[in-house]
Amino acid sequence: EVQLVESGGGLVQPGGSLRLSCAASGFTFSSYAMTWVRQAPGKGLEWVSGISGSGGSTYYADSVKGRFTISRDNSKNTLFLQMNSLRAEDTAVYYCARAAVGVVTAEIDYWGQGTLVTVSS
Amino acid sequence: EIVLTQSPDFHSVTPKEKVSIACRATQTIGNSLHWYQQKPDQSPKLLIKYASQSISGVPSRFSGSGSGTDFTLTINSLEAEDAATYYCHQSSSLPITFGQGTRLEIK
Numbered sequence: 001e002v003q004l005v006e007s008g009g010g011l012v013q014p015g016g017s018l019r020l021s022c023a024a025s026g027f028t029f030s031s032y033a034m035t036w037v038r039q040a041p042g043k044g045l046e047w048v049s050g051i052s053g054s055g056g057s058t059y060y061a062d063s064v065k066g067r068f069t070i071s072r073d074n075s076k077n078t079l080f081l082q083m084n085s086l087r088a089e090d091t092a093v094y095y096c097a098r099a100a101v102g103v104v105t106a107e108i109d110y111w112g113q114g115t116l117v118t119v120s121s
Numbered sequence: 122e123i124v125l126t127q128s129p130d131f132h133s134v135t136p137k138e139k140v141s142i143a144c145r146a147t148q149t150i151g152n153s154l155h156w157y158q159q160k161p162d163q164s165p166k167l168l169i170k171y172a173s174q175s176i177s178g179v180p181s182r183f184s185g186s187g188s189g190t191d192f193t194l195t196i197n198s199l200e201a202e203d204a205a206t207y208y209c210h211q212s213s214s215l216p217i218t219f220g221q222g223t224r225l226e227i228k
């Protein structure tokens with residue numbers, strides 16, 4: 001059974017940093033591209049970042065480019081999102097999600113339960 | 122960036138009714154359009170991939186159609202459990218984008 005379990009969310013002050021993790025199980029992690037999608041309270045879905053199966057290619061939404069860094073450790077089946085210079089508008093539930101194939105530009109077939117990030121003073 | 126616009130934003134329907142949700146893209150995306158269902162306090166769930174391909178385990182009352190810039194999600198014979206927000210998603214080009222969502226209320 002495919003499982004994606006996020007952790008690392010919490011309350012952080014504007015300008016601060018946070019590192020999200022996503023532990024994957026139930027599939028060959030390195031064979032799949034992975035993405036982060038966020039959802040602000042009461043709002044819709046926003047794609048944040050994606051990474052290829054090997055980790056060699058990374059992609060970002062303009063809203064987070066230069067502030068967020070996606071990475072993965074295929075030996076530990078774990079996806080990461082390093083978030084720096086956080087702003088109030090980054091407040092959201094962050095979902096770890098699996099692209100159905102090895103490229104980011106594919107349907108998302110599995111989602112984690114999400115982890116809440118709140119940026120506030 | 123490809124913008125996806127869904128219509129309507131909100132729909133109130135009765136059980137057993139048939140409902141359609143539209144998704145329009147600002148440029149052609151072939152069939153790289155997918156649909157998701159999100160119930161309150163849950164993660165999204167994939168319903169339809171590549172405009173019209175069914176997903177294992179998803180009830181057959183859900184179907185999709187369209188290509189290019191105009192797409193439709195159709196739900197036949199609505200059930201109470203279909204109350205949710207529905208999102209379209211394009212994977213044709215980066216950045217990946219989602220529609221704003223359509224909230225479906227079952228009367």
